[in-house]
Amino acid sequence: MTIQCQLCPKQCIIKPGQSGECRVRINIDDVLRTVVYSYPCSMHIDPVEKKPCFHFLPGTAAFSLATVGCNLHCKNCQNWEISQANPEDSEAFFCPPEKLVELAKTHQCASLAYTYTDPVIYYEYTLDTSKLAKEAGVRNILVTAGYINKEPWKELMKFTDAARIDLKSISDDFYRENCYATLKPVLDILVLTKECGVHLEVINLVIPTLNDSPQEIGKLSKWVKANLGVDTPLHFLQFYPQYKMVNLPPTSAETLDTARQIAMAEGMKYVYIGNIASRNGQNTYCPKCKKMLIERSGFTVLQNRLKDGACPDCGEKIYGVWK
Amino acid sequence: MTRREFFKSVFQIGAAIAVSAYFIKNKILPSFTKATNLKKYPGSITKLPNNFTQGKWRG
Numbered sequence: 001m002t003i004q005c006q007l008c009p010k011q012c013i014i015k016p017g018q019s020g021e022c023r024v025r026i027n028i029d030d031v032l033r034t035v036v037y038s039y040p041c042s043m044h045i046d047p048v049e050k051k052p053c054f055h056f057l058p059g060t061a062a063f064s065l066a067t068v069g070c071n072l073h074c075k076n077c078q079n080w081e082i083s084q085a086n087p088e089d090s091e092a093f094f095c096p097p098e099k100l101v102e103l104a105k106t107h108q109c110a111s112l113a114y115t116y117t118d119p120v121i122y123y124e125y126t127l128d129t130s131k132l133a134k135e136a137g138v139r140n141i142l143v144t145a146g147y148i149n150k151e152p153w154k155e156l157m158k159f160t161d162a163a164r165i166d167l168k169s170i171s172d173d174f175y176r177e178n179c180y181a182t183l184k185p186v187l188d189i190l191v192l193t194k195e196c197g198v199h200l201e202v203i204n205l206v207i208p209t210l211n212d213s214p215q216e217i218g219k220l221s222k223w224v225k226a227n228l229g230v231d232t233p234l235h236f237l238q239f240y241p242q243y244k245m246v247n248l249p250p251t252s253a254e255t256l257d258t259a260r261q262i263a264m265a266e267g268m269k270y271v272y273i274g275n276i277a278s279r280n281g282q283n284t285y286c287p288k289c290k291k292m293l294i295e296r297s298g299f300t301v302l303q304n305r306l307k308d309g310a311c312p313d314c315g316e317k318i319y320g321v322w323k
Numbered sequence: 324m325t326r327r328e329f330f331k332s333v334f335q336i337g338a339a340i341a342v343s344a345y346f347i348k349n350k351i352l353p354s355f356t357k358a359t360n361l362k363k364y365p366g367s368i369t370k371l372p373n374n375f376t377q378g379k380w381r382g
Contacts, residue, residue, distance in 0.1 A: 005358075006354065006355040006356065007355065007358075025358050026361070028361065031359060032356070032358040032359070033358055033359055033360070033361040034358040034359070034360060034361065035361045035364065035365055036364075037360040037361070038360070039364045039366075039368075042378060042380060043371075043372070043375055044375055044376060044377055044378030044380075045375045045376070045377065046377055046378050047377075050377070050378075050382070051382060063375070064378055064382075066380070068366075078380075078381040078382075079380045079381055079382065082380065086366075087364065087365045087366050088365040088366050089366060090366040090367075091366060091367050091368070091369045092364055092366055092367075092368060092369070093368070093369060093370075093371050094364070094368055094371075095371060103375075107375060115380075115382040116378065116380040116381070116382050123357070123358075124357050124358055124360070127357075143382045149355060151354060151355040152355045275381075
């Protein structure tokens, strides 16, 4: 008997013995099984700035994990070796949810980050671990493309502290041609995340000729401002030729600077540049008095002047989770 | 058809549409069901490391 997976908008119809597009949800004996529950392929301790989450417990460590698989197949995927791998060809650790939380606590990590591939496809593992982590006082960060149906996402949001979601483009054609997905479900999940009261940061990987025009950057910034608010941190990241997209050059520093200027001109308060060294694009500035609040270099916080989540000079409240 | 009969039939049709829509949403269109665990990983299993370094992966 075929089964239809209801986890993500792809809604794969899965024949017996086969998996969905994500490669990790399989129809075995007419039951939908997740083959990666408790089996991460990568476990690391990263600075939270690497996600990037700049307004969430700056300077802390995030115990980061991923399983193989992904429900998207972006031509420019930066982690394609694991995201596009089959579980049967991959090495994994055995690490059930309670062990993950224990490891995060043992290594003094303030949070668990479900990242590298996409926590959507190891949904049940993420959900169960998040529940335990929350009870243990460890925060949960989802690093995701946000390609998931609303019902499972709402359930996950109850235990999530921060979500860093890709908005790969504001064009549906881009999603269809480069990611084999569609735009609307992502926009819906971004809005839903905000409605759930979860800390949200948005990233946009700027790819030369595909989504780097000032018009597109302006349209994206306008949408974020109108639907998520001017406080939402927005990160423009440098593209680097990878996987099936090696014919394009890396994004120039000028293009990223222009993108930042456009978003700020639209009224966005916190706009950052990533994957590339930038003099101003990595620091947090007070939107009111313009003084520097958090100075960063790479993934390192050099200076954090915030006082109780506010600017020490003018008292302006800064969006984020600071303790 | 009297005015009373007309409004009665409009109400009946409206009620039938509402009940059908509710039935379709809750009974016919499937809702999300979690996947169950497959206890055995299909790939190979390796030992947990003693030290966890910074990831080479993006994100």
